[in-house]
Amino acid sequence: MDRDEVAAVIDTLRGRNLLTLNELSDRAILEVLDTAELFVEVNQRTIKKVPALKGRVVASLFYEESTRTRLSFETAAKRLSADVLSLAVASSSVKKGESLRDTIATIDALGIDAVVLRHHSSGAAHQVSGYVPHVRVINAGDGQHQHPTQGLLDVFTVRQVLAERVRARGSETGKELFSGLRVLIVGDLRHSRVARSDVAAYSALGAEVRVAAPGTLLPTAVGDWPVEVVEDFDDALAWADVVGVLRLQRERGSGSFVPSPAEFTRTFGLTVERARRLKPDAIIMHPGPMNRGVEID
Incomplete structure (x- = not known):
């Protein structure tokens, strides 16, 4: 260059x-x-x-x-x-x-x-x-508002993976790669600025976005988001092409929104066993820092 x-x-x-x-x-x-x-x-x-x-x-x-x-x-x-x-x-x-x-x-x-x-x-x-x-x-x-560069980084990473798979680098790495892409975001959505930015980025590029979380960790305005809220996390995993995993943000009080970290893991943690439900070529994303053994193994 x-x-x-x-x-x-x-x-x-x-x-x-x-x-x-x-x-x-x-x-x-x-x-x-x-x-x-x-x-x-x-x-x-x-x-x-x-x-x-x-x-x-x-x-x-x-x-x-x-x-x-x-x-x-x-x-x-x-x-x-x-x-x-x-x-x-x-x-x-x-x-x-x-x-x-x-x-x-x-x-x-x-x-x-x-x-x-x-x-x-x-x-x-x-x-x-x-x-x-x-x-x-x-x-x-x-705060809980936005993290735009994380959203850009996430769609950039996904685009690179998809482009490599279809051998379409350069002029063919545009919006068509995201058309119909199935994205599942799971975890502490209430406190996550990353979730808000990811939803905006994926939706703008034509992906279909679903979210999963305990009811107490869903934003009050999630009905205004361009997403579908799913109740069965396990079934949604089999549907997804991309899974974005979010940690419990204890520094923002998320610990008081669930009975215990162990209970969160049992119902919404991406464990090794749950990961077997994913498509073989599914992409797993996590913005970090990770709390291993809680939201992801």
Whole structure:
């Protein structure tokens, strides 16, 4: 990938925030996936670096614990040659009572071009986009609302697997791969921002989505989602082409919504025995972190 190609790709996405996948059309999602595909080759180089964001400053601002998301964003920014400002919230002025707005104002004064934000409050990324409209905001997870890059990563991964199976890389890795695809999402849907983003992404691309969870772990607004709620998890497994497994989010109080982790495993855990119900080529997804022996063996 030469510099002109990189510049052309970046220009198509210039000036956009990424706050929720509900705001992206199927064409916009595919544009992001195609762009990501171009950068896969960079990861295979000895020197994993391109000048796409040279001279740009990206702030990494995480108000919640994170391993995969934070490291992924900071690694990606550095491989695109951006300068990264990483704020350790636990040792910052946030602990002294500084508001999100004032923290953003301070970081903005340093001349940032983009901010990657994870926050415990739903809607925080949208708020920040209003505070600094000249800065690009990427939502790395806001409360129970959305985790758009996880949703994009999940459909990107599924697309790669499906494309490899049909030997259709390149121009034939578009929406047709998802048409009629059967996706089952199981687990703590009430507290999961990943579930909300996955449903938005899969649905936009034409997949059929079903969800399974204890009644206490279904969102109150699940009736407004473009999904079918299934009561028999075991039967649904045989139907699915893709199974997305979600953990019990005990840090958000999900433990009080089920009698015990063991009971959850008995009824909705993807055990080795249950996995035998899956199609031989079914794809199992998990966003991590995994609680092995609870939602998945």
